[in-house]
Amino acid sequence: MNRKKKIRFYQLIFLLAGGIIILFTYVNDNTKQDGIISENLQKKINDKLKGNNNSENNKFYNVKYSGLDLEGNRYIILAEEAVNSSSNINMVAMKDVKATFYFKDDTVLNISSREGDYNNKTLDIEFRKEIKAIYENSELYAEKAIFSNSNNSLVVSDKVKIVDSKGSMLADRLIFDIKDKTLNISSLKNSMIKSKINYK
Numbered sequence: 001m002n003r004k005k006k007i008r009f010y011q012l013i014f015l016l017a018g019g020i021i022i023l024f025t026y027v028n029d030n031t032k033q034d035g036i037i038s039e040n041l042q043k044k045i046n047d048k049l050k051g052n053n054n055s056e057n058n059k060f061y062n063v064k065y066s067g068l069d070l071e072g073n074r075y076i077i078l079a080e081e082a083v084n085s086s087s088n089i090n091m092v093a094m095k096d097v098k099a100t101f102y103f104k105d106d107t108v109l110n111i112s113s114r115e116g117d118y119n120n121k122t123l124d125i126e127f128r129k130e131i132k133a134i135y136e137n138s139e140l141y142a143e144k145a146i147f148s149n150s151n152n153s154l155v156v157s158d159k160v161k162i163v164d165s166k167g168s169m170l171a172d173r174l175i176f177d178i179k180d181k182t183l184n185i186s187s188l189k190n191s192m193i194k195s196k197i198n199y200k
Contacts, residue, residue, distance in 0.1 A: 058084040063094065065118060069149050071179055074102040077118060077125065090121040097127060099147075103178070109154075110134045111145065123149040131156070138164045140174070152179045160185075 063082040068074055079094035097116035101109040114129035125147040133140040133156070143158035154176040162169040162185075175184040 058086070063092075065092075065120065067123065069101075069123060069152070069178075071104075071152055073104060073178065076100045079116070079118075082118075090119050092118045092120060094118060099125065099127075101178075105181070107136060111147075113145070135176075138162060142174075153177050 060082045063079045065077040078098045080096035082092050082094045085091035094116045097113045099111045111133045113127035113131045117126045127145040131142045141161040142156045145156040147154050156174040160171045171185045173186045
């Protein structure tokens with residue numbers, strides 16, 4: 001074997017050896033990298049990444065909404081806690097809600113409830129649980145109330161009680177027309193409204 005053939009032979013051996021070393025190192029590094037994160041840790045990371053859309057990450061505190069209804073009456077809604085709905089981008093679920101409506105005739109309606117839903121597109125509001133409303137000298141208690149911006153009304157239902165300086169009243173349903181300032185009270189069960197009036 002002449003000198004040139006020997007050099008080429010050695011070069012080929014070194015090239016093959018170098019390729020094997022590089023290949024072995026690369027494959028070995030990938031195997032080690034796969035083993036750096038355990039399956040349990042990887043599962044936890046994936047669960048966290050999937051959970052980025054859950055309600056905890058959409059939760060806000062001390063929220064305030066304000067604006068005008070269709071009649072031009074100003075309103076302010078405060079909530080200690082609010083969560084954006086995952087199914088409807090316009091809906092916000094709220095807790096410990098306080099709403100104030102400032103009417104054009106300078107009267108004010110205050111409503112508070114434990115829970116509520118606010119539609120930031122239609123501006124409709126649903127109040128639920130332990131509702132208390134104060135309008136002029138009257139107080140109203142109920143478990144459900146819906147303010148409809150399009151109908152310009154407040155519909156109150158479920159254990160409705162009105163306390164006024166003239167007396168108290170129990171009813172099943174109450175409709176307050178915000179535009180005309182009229183009140184429609186009805187009883188669904190026995191067609192009778194229980195009331196107690198003070199004649200003073």
